[in-house]
Structures are given as structure tokens and as C-alpha cells.
Amino acid sequence: MGVFNRAAVLGSPIEHSLSPVLHNAGYVATGLEGWEYTRIRCEVEELPSVVGGADPSFRGFSVTMPCKFAALDFADEVTGRARQIGSANTLTRIDGGWRADNTDCEGALVALRELLGSTPVRNAVLVGAGGTARAVVWALREAGCERLTVINRSDRSAEFDELTEGIDVAFRSFDTDLQETTMQADVVVSTVPADALQGQAAYLGHAPVFDVIYSPWPTPLATCAASNGYPVVGGLSMLAGQSYAQFEQFTGIEAPRDAMRHALLRHWEQSR
Known part of the structure; x- marks a missing residue:
């Protein structure tokens, strides 16, 4: 045919x-x-x-x-x-x-649900503020996020005003205490290339991790989180979703x- x-x-x-x-x-x-x-x-x-x-x-x-x-x-x-x-x-x-x-936002939501099941996402840490990060913010909002800390090299909060309506948002640089920040989070989502977190992964891996990367896998961030006993999910789940x-x-x-x-x-x- x-x-x-x-x-x-x-x-x-x-x-x-x-x-x-x-x-x-x-x-x-x-x-x-x-x-x-x-x-x-x-x-x-x-x-x-x-x-x-x-x-x-x-x-x-x-x-x-x-x-x-x-x-x-x-x-x-x-x-x-x-x-x-x-x-x-x-x-x-x-x-x-x-x-x-x-539909990237639906893919992010699929990955979050695979990672956390029905557990609410109240406090999230997001690494990066590019295009993929915007789709992730939509998914976090749908998942009930109330507080969002964005780790990025520059403050781009004005660009996220509409997406983050109803969410308490704080932009922080990589100079902040990343370990303390992530230990308080329900999830850490990274939207940056794996090598961009060189030297930072060990401080970020203190919560369940969704890393949008799928090649190479596992990323250093996923490895650190898993070694600390936290579940991880990668970009293949978002790609499918x-x-x-x-x-x-x-x-x-x-x-x-x-x-x-x-x-x-x-x-x-x-x-x-």
C-alpha cells in the first residue's frame, strides 16, 4: 500500500x-x-x-x-x-x-510524573533559563509548583513573568549555596548541557533530578543524585512525552x- x-x-x-x-x-x-x-x-x-x-x-x-x-x-x-x-x-x-x-511542556510533565508519581511539586529548582526551561516552567506550574528557584548566570525574571504567574520565583547565580537550595527542593530540573555543570553537579544532586539531557547519559548531575539515593529521570522521557x-x-x-x-x-x- x-x-x-x-x-x-x-x-x-x-x-x-x-x-x-x-x-x-x-x-x-x-x-x-x-x-x-x-x-x-x-x-x-x-x-x-x-x-x-x-x-x-x-x-x-x-x-x-x-x-x-x-x-x-x-x-x-x-x-x-x-x-x-x-x-x-x-x-x-x-x-x-x-x-x-x-508539546515540549507536556513532555516535561510526563517526565516529572515518571520521576515523582503523584507527589506534589511545591518547591522546585530549575537550572537554566533558555527555551527548554520555559517549557519546563509551564510543566512545573501544571504540577502545582508554588516556589521556584532558577539558577542562571543572569537574572531573566522579567521574561518569565507570564509563565510564572502565581509562583514565588527567585533567580540566583551559581555563586549561591546550591547544596542548601537543592536540599529544600522537591525536584531539581536541569536544562543546560551536562558540561555546563562541571564542578557544580555535586552541589545540585540533593533532590530527585530530571535532566533534559539524554546523550550522554547518565549526566554527572544524574550520577550525583543517584549516588545520594534520589531517583533520576532523563531526556528520553521528555522526548517520548x-x-x-x-x-x-x-x-x-x-x-x-x-x-x-x-x-x-x-x-x-x-x-x-
């Missing part, structure tokens, strides 16, 4: 994207025939022509860096959460154009979450 519907992940570099593993596993698990999910290398300036010129068989695009801001600007319609977060990782074809959404809503928006069918997650983990283990 030929291909009737397509989706793809856009970005650069794109060769190692694991999104095809997730989405194609979803097609198989739900018995969707005639669906194909591929990778398309796309630079920022190329996104309007790639998406705008896509033939009607393309139902949606997953968007990775560096194209997430361009995706938001390109869209004809934008979800509230994508606008709040300030970037889009999902473009879905709609009547008359394309809708932008950000953000794909479910994408799958549903592209296909209109409920995502087979277990099948997609298991396919990702199996692929990851086999490729190491």
Missing part, C-alpha cells in the same frame, strides 16, 4: 533525531496504514518554504532547533501555551494554513503511549 499521509521532523542537524522511531512505532501500534514519518534537514530561513511548499500529503511537522522560533512566527494560528513559552515544536495542517503548538500530543494532532488518533515509549527505549538500548 502506498503512502497517503506524511509527517516529518524539521531541523539542523537532523540525522540523529529519534522522532521517526516514536511516530512510526505509533503508526504500527494503531494499525495506521499509508502513513510515513521522515526527517527533513531545514535551516531557519528555509522553514517557510519547506512547510509552505509541502504537498497536501504532509499532515504535520515536528520542529527541532534551530527552527522552533521560526515555526511560531510562520504559523497562521498559535496555541496559548506556545505563545506563552515563546516557541513551537509542532506544526499541524489546518484549514487555511498551519497551527503552531508546543512530547511526541504523544504531536501524534494525536497529526493523525486524530489517541497515541499508543506504551508502544511508542517502548520502541524508543528499545532503539536507544540497541544503538548504544
Whole structure:
């Protein structure tokens, strides 16, 4: 049977994207025939022509860096959460154009729930204040966060005002007492490259840790937290979690979450 519907992940570099593993596993698990999910290398300036010129068989695009801001600007319609977060990782074809959404925040929420179960997140520490951090803040807010300490090299609190409404937020530099700060936290979330925490991981690993990195894994922060007896979860959980809503928006069918997650983990283990 030929291909009737397509989706793809856009970005650069794109060769190692694991999104095809997730989405194609979803097609198989739900018995969707005639669906194909591929990778398309796309630079920022190329996104309007790639998406705008896509033939009607393309139902949606997953968007990775560096194209997430361009995706938001390109869209004809934008979800509230994508606008709040300030970037889009999902473009879905709609009547008359394309809708932008950000499902990274759902991925972060999936990871938090995997890490903590039903335990409330009242006090959180977030490392980093970039685009991924914004998606994590959305998830922390949904998880009931009341107090948030952001560890970052600069105070970017003004950029987070809308996202953190109702949360007591404090920006702190890396010169603060990181060990004392994290020992009071329900969770530590790191959104920065593993090597950016060189020399700091030992002070941050005093609470359950969600590190958005999945390669290399484990990160020094995850190792330190685990050695202190705390549970850890990595970026694969977020990667899987953000794909479910994408799958549903592209296909209109409920995502087979277990099948997609298991396919990702199996692929990851086999490729190491």
C-alpha cells in the first residue's frame, strides 16, 4: 500500500533525531496504514518554504532547533501555551494554513510524573533559563509548583513573568549555596548541557533530578543524585512525552503511549 499521509521532523542537524522511531512505532501500534514519518534537514530561513511548499500529503511537522522560533512566527494560528513559552515544536495542517503548538511542556510533565508519581511539586529548582526551561516552567506550574528557584548566570525574571504567574520565583547565580537550595527542593530540573555543570553537579544532586539531557547519559548531575539515593529521570522521557500530543494532532488518533515509549527505549538500548 502506498503512502497517503506524511509527517516529518524539521531541523539542523537532523540525522540523529529519534522522532521517526516514536511516530512510526505509533503508526504500527494503531494499525495506521499509508502513513510515513521522515526527517527533513531545514535551516531557519528555509522553514517557510519547506512547510509552505509541502504537498497536501504532509499532515504535520515536528520542529527541532534551530527552527522552533521560526515555526511560531510562520504559523497562521498559535496555541496559548506556545505563545506563552515563546516557541513551537509542532506544526499541524489546518484549514487555511498551519497551527503552531508546543508539546515540549507536556513532555516535561510526563517526565516529572515518571520521576515523582503523584507527589506534589511545591518547591522546585530549575537550572537554566533558555527555551527548554520555559517549557519546563509551564510543566512545573501544571504540577502545582508554588516556589521556584532558577539558577542562571543572569537574572531573566522579567521574561518569565507570564509563565510564572502565581509562583514565588527567585533567580540566583551559581555563586549561591546550591547544596542548601537543592536540599529544600522537591525536584531539581536541569536544562543546560551536562558540561555546563562541571564542578557544580555535586552541589545540585540533593533532590530527585530530571535532566533534559539524554546523550550522554547518565549526566554527572544524574550520577550525583543517584549516588545520594534520589531517583533520576532523563531526556528520553521528555522526548517520548512530547511526541504523544504531536501524534494525536497529526493523525486524530489517541497515541499508543506504551508502544511508542517502548520502541524508543528499545532503539536507544540497541544503538548504544
